[in-house]
Amino acid sequence: MSVVAENLRWGVRRKIIVSDVSLSVAPGETLGLIGPNGSGKSSLLRLLAGLRRPASGRVEINGQDIAGVARKALSRHVAFVQQSAATDTNVSVEDVVRLGRTPHRSALAGWSEGDEAAVTDALQRVGMTSRRTQAWQTLSGGERQRVHIARALAQAPQVMFLDEPTNHLDIHHQIEILRMVRDLDLTSVIALHDLNLAAMYCDRIVVLQDGQIHACGTPEEVLTPQLLKDVFRVSAHVDASADAGRPHIRFSAG
Numbered sequence: 001m002s003v004v005a006e007n008l009r010w011g012v013r014r015k016i017i018v019s020d021v022s023l024s025v026a027p028g029e030t031l032g033l034i035g036p037n038g039s040g041k042s043s044l045l046r047l048l049a050g051l052r053r054p055a056s057g058r059v060e061i062n063g064q065d066i067a068g069v070a071r072k073a074l075s076r077h078v079a080f081v082q083q084s085a086a087t088d089t090n091v092s093v094e095d096v097v098r099l100g101r102t103p104h105r106s107a108l109a110g111w112s113e114g115d116e117a118a119v120t121d122a123l124q125r126v127g128m129t130s131r132r133t134q135a136w137q138t139l140s141g142g143e144r145q146r147v148h149i150a151r152a153l154a155q156a157p158q159v160m161f162l163d164e165p166t167n168h169l170d171i172h173h174q175i176e177i178l179r180m181v182r183d184l185d186l187t188s189v190i191a192l193h194d195l196n197l198a199a200m201y202c203d204r205i206v207v208l209q210d211g212q213i214h215a216c217g218t219p220e221e222v223l224t225p226q227l228l229k230d231v232f233r234v235s236a237h238v239d240a241s242a243d244a245g246r247p248h249i250r251f252s253a254g
């Protein structure tokens with residue numbers, strides 16, 4: 001499914017937070033969203049996912065304006081992995097992942113074999129099968145993050161928005177999760193702080209600054225020393241890595 005945003009604007013009181021953002025994501029593409037703290041990444045993701053209404057502009061998913069689509073209908077296709085989602089504390093890991101099936105179930109339908117299979121598959125994909133019955137509140141930060149990703153996977157979405165999905169994860173799981181999202185047959189938009197991970201796993205990257213798109217293109221086109229200086233205020237060398245020629249950033253210490 002494609003995602004298209006046209007002239008999105010959103011703000012709070014007089015403060016403009018997302019300003020005239022237009023972008024498009026092709027079916028199956030992985031788009032990275034990078035930018036300094038407070039540049040509007042989370043706000044833009046929420047607009048794209050229909051969790052927030054823009055003051056003006058529109059978002060189309062699969063050619064349909066999401067303003068006219070009910071939340072439950074939208075969540076049959078669209079999943080959102082929040083930065084630090086709060087979850088009711090008195091639940092098990094599998095209870096959390098089961099919530100991902102909610103959009104697919106009617107009030108009268110029981111829990112089906114298909115629902116169970118989706119939960120089992122999602123837990124397996126994030127390496128949490130053995131924790132299935134563990135209490136949610138006893139998980140570590142990174143384990144919670146993986147369970148939230150499993151909940152989104154259980155939703156069987158065709159579009160996935162992820163807000164810094166790797167920020168609590170060790171390097172092994174950061175790579176595992178991003179590789180998995182890239183290899184899944186879905187369209188994804190991922191806000192990331194780690195620029196080298198964005199370079200490795202995203203087909204294209206959008207750079208936000210002060211709520212506006214500063215640059216958009218392939219990792220090679222976007223991640224230049226000049227852009228890193230202008231937007232992120234750091235000095236860096238950018239090498240072509242051995243990994244399919246994707247850029248690799250080396251930050252200067254001094």
Ligand SMILES: Nc1ncnc2c1ncn2[C@@H]1O[C@H](COP(=O)(O)OP(=O)(O)OP(=O)(O)O)[C@@H](O)[C@H]1O
Nearest residue numbers: 012015017035036037038039040041042043044191
């Ligand atoms: N509901 C709100 N009310 C007031 N200000 C808000 C609101 N939501 C976001 N902001 C402000 O908008 C700006 C963008 O926030 P946002 O969370 O989208 O940035 P971000 O790029 O995701 O940041 P970070 O990298 O730190 O997670 C910030 O200055 C934030 O304080």
